[in-house]
Amino acid sequence: MKRRVVLVDDHELFRAGVRGELGEAVEIVGEAGSVAAAIPLIRELDPEVVLLDVHLPDGGGEGVIAGVAPERPGVRFLALSVSDAAEDVISVIRAGARGYVTKTISGEELAAAIERVAQGDAVFSPRLAGFVLDAFAEGERVGDAELDVLTSREREVLQLIARGYRYKEIAARLHLSVKTVEAHVSSVLRKLQLSSRHELTRWAHERRLV
């Protein structure tokens, strides 16, 4: 069964490109170009996955998540951006997105990422994995200790993602099952969203003005 997807990006041309790249892999049920247009559309269509641009003319992707999530908790968000800025990416993840991929991702990989997010797993691009390792680097910790540190296994998995390994390759390398690798990544996502580490809150608040 094809996943029902809504596409939110302010660039018409980019949306057309994604539609073309994804082809028959998913069913794109709707598109929006702004926060204001996206919220009612997603509430109405109730898709499985929303592909969400980090930057929108009337606010960030966080605005869309905040406007939809309370009413439609089943909708999952995958952030899609050209942004290199760690704070932008971390903010949208902390708002509730289940993953982040760069816009240069191939259609095939994007379809796989959508499927993974639809199943409730997390999707980390190498870049996001790097940011997270940086944010959870050795240093001060505050609050809940369990949420503020990564286990050495989680660290290992993230570093392999950053180095460009796919989940299957990571599983083979670490002698784990793919399911276990996915569980580690989901656990990192949870810590990323719930931890009150200083670096994370700083990133979430110090948004770069574009």
Added chain:
Amino acid sequence: MTAVFFERSREDRVLAGVCGGLAARLGVDATLVRLVFALLALAGGAGILLYLALWVYGDGLRTWPAAALVAAAAAVLLSALGLSPSTVIGATLLVAGLAVVLVRGGSLRPGGSLPILGIVLLLAGAVLFLGRNVTSGPFIVPGAIVGALVLIVGPWIWQLTSERTERIRAEERAEVAARIHDSVLQTLALIQRHAGDERRVAALARRQERELRRWLYGSGVAEAASLVDALADVAAEIEELHGIRIELANAGDAPLDDDLRQLVLAAREAMTNAAKFSGVEEIFVYAESGHEEIVVFVRDSGVGFERAAVAADRRGIVESIEGRMQRAGGTATVVGAPGQGTEVELRLPRSSA
């Protein structure tokens, strides 16, 4: 008629409908307006003159007679307030001179038309006004002249400074235009020429994106100042040369020094190797800057590295990577197996602090 500021009221009128029209225009009660005019009329008839001025103005917008009547009304009002006639006339002349300068324009710059009428009115007004009100003897006339000059030169200086900011803005615009021409437009031209070559177009677009992004959000200088910037430069170069894609990720960053430059060069060799021999179109580069060491991984998931089958020149490149890292005080490890891709690991301990 453009910008009708005021019209006499045909319905709400006692005399000519001036007060009614003004009240409608200002959105206040007509009785209040009439009261103000009545009070002004008591001040030497200023209210009457003002009423006439608005009447004249309202009937087909005759500006100059109306302005003259307003000036007369102001003069009457000021003298009614107890100011001496020469002060009143001086002030009136100053206002009239300024009005002439503003309306007629002109400037004191070479080639500009001199606002002679305005200057004469201003000077005369200044002499009269200051001559009566400043009583410190010999400074009166020079003071008046200086005052009048300030009144004329002031707007001119203001105009000059606004022209200067305008010029700075124009220069900035020219710099942006030059920058966009040198980079974006050139890239677009290249993309048009190579429209059929998908990989090359993609590489050009990615490289341009990185450049523009660094210029807009980064250090803004062409020369990379940090490890990640330098790796991004190298990655863009290899992408363009070999038509492949390089995904660059990092955790932390470090300022570039001589040892790190060697590390970047070694990473460049590793990327070149991967681009040439791996047979895949995507290379991953990951840089981690920790407290104790800096590690860079260059990985592809291509045909892999088989020592026995390595061509002589490639072995040389591997040695040059290793040799370079050793000279910088670090290590290089190449890991690979046939069919499982290749990964080059470059480690450099942080020497100081």
